[in-house]
Amino acid sequence: MRIGVPKELKNRETRVALTPAGAKALAAAGHEVVVERGAGAGAFLPDREYVDAGAIIGTARQAWDADLVLKVKEPEPQEFGLLRDQTLFTFLHLAANPELAHALVAAGTTAISYDTVQLDDGSLPLLIPMSVIAGRLSIVEGAHFLLSACGGRGVLLGGAPGVAGARVVVIGGGVAGASALAQAIALGADAVVADIGDARLVRLAATHAGRVRTVPSRPEVIAQEVARADLVIGAVLVPGAQAPKVVTRAMAEAMRPGSVLVDIAIDQGGCFEFSRPTSHDDPVFRVGDSLVYCVANMPGAVGATATAALTAATGPYVAALAAGVKQAIAADAALARGVNVAAGTVTHPAVRAALASR
Template identity: 55%
Template sequence: MLIGVPKEIKVHEYRVGLTPAGVRELVANGHTVMVETDCGAAIGLDNDAYVAAGAEIVATAEEIFARAEMIVKVKEPQPHECRQMRAGQLLFTYLHLAADPEQAELLLQSGVTAVAYETVTDRIGALPLLAPMSEVAGRLSIQAGAHCLEKTQGGNGLLLGGVPGVEPANVVVIGGGVVGLNAARMAAGLGADVTLLDRSLPRLKDIDETQGGRIKTLYSTIDAVERCLATADLVIGAVLIPGAAAPKLVTRDMLSLMKPGSVLVDVAIDQGGCFETSRATTHAEPTYEVDGIIHYCVANMPGAVARTSTFALTNATMPYVVQLANGGIDALLANDGFLAGLNLHRGQLTNAAVCEALGYRFVEPRAALTENSHITSAA
């Protein structure tokens, strides 16, 4: 199969879909890989490294979209990238379609077969291709939030961990999944006073038992959220419903409960955000203020630590990329967890949560592939 890796073009996005090591694995499996020139240069992966691994360097992304049978990316394709895609082509990347109706419509029009990292599941129903970026984003949310708390950034001038004789900042984490736990651990490690809310009692019990009391746990209700907001200095939104739009757990009215200069970091912004006042921002202009509360809602947070993120992501995605290149859609049909990653096929939406969020008719993914099969094996 001919696999293409274009340079990411989202604002301040420096990650890359394949490392040279990944190229080498694909070439060893009999595939041809072309990468856009300098696609990894920003994180120390130069063209020579890709050539040494067996890749063909091409001058433009347009050539990659025109020639490749499979496109491997990190972030969702931007509108003009979507318009270059075609029926019979495979796309393997993060999509987050539930919060992006324009992208969904353009990809439906293209007829592309798109597999989303964020909805691939493993044998126990976990999300193996979302997990590494959730780990990064969870830890980075505390780093970003601590910076936003600085007075020069509009915050209330608190040091997250305090100092002897001065109390630390109060950090509230809403959601006890991979993002939430990593955020809570990072905050606790820096000396903050940390409370984590979730609606899974087994998850709260596990966190309580494994974290040695460093993280306070609380069952999440509207009342509990409001009480926590009243004392919070930094709030991390870490709620995920796979593939679906994030629920709005903090309303605009609730902002009046918070102290001026407090900070909200919405890690769920890729899925529309879990704060009513959230809107996607970029690393160029990461924050804005609503009712005296600082909002950090960068939609590609791990891009800020692009080298770490690229290697963490490709460690997880590489086996799936090889399977998809070797088997085409047969690789999806052979693995129900991999099949769960299928979001679009030849003008049909095949993820129920995305369909519900955007109002499209749902087509069962196995039925879509078997009734309208056109990518059956490696070329």
């Protein structure tokens, strides 16, 4: 099979969908691997390492002219014309991107999204490593924008002798939220976590005994906690669907001046009423007197780490798809759940419902 790896076009996206080690394994299995020139540069993986691994270095068009195309982020509009009846394996987030969904349908592409590959227990094996990274980064970025020089409240996350740490409210106790919570606690913040699941709150309370306060995720509770927060992390996920809006504009406007909100769910439309995608070059905007961070490719800030984590998870699925797409999907229920578009139609139920409601 011919496998293509285009260079990512999203703002400051430094990840790459295949490492030289992955290219070597595919080449050894008899596949032809075409990597766009410079695709791995952001993760400090130079072209020569891909050549040494048996890959071909080519143009964007040559990388897209493949039976199986591997990416990290969804195709940008300028790439829509390169889509055809091939298989695309990447993060798609189609519930928040109807234009891309229409382009994939029109091109006859079989589109498999990392974030909807789902095991029988409901876990998302290809999303987990990026959720962990995004959760940790949300605290790093939140702490940064709390600095006075960045327009924040001038509050140090971990406080100082005799001075309490910043109050951090994490909404959503899944993988990303739990990672953000652990990072906030490790840095000495006064941490609160909200979730709709009692069992999840019990588990988080036990994990961080005495170091976290747990509250139910109800509108009146969220409003109270957000009003008192220095930093709010939105980490609510419904696989394949648009994220529910859990923080309203009125809640944000009631926060103290210089407070910060970080929306990890922005790829799925965001879980704040006022969220809109931002970039690493222009990461924040103001709502009231608060700063809002909505970068849609947060792990791109740590391309070397994120590439290693992502490709370790995707590698076995890539190998199976390279051996035969139809057979791989038929043999693996988790991979079959990852199919969002096939044969000119949107096939994933949650994605289809989300697009129908727009």
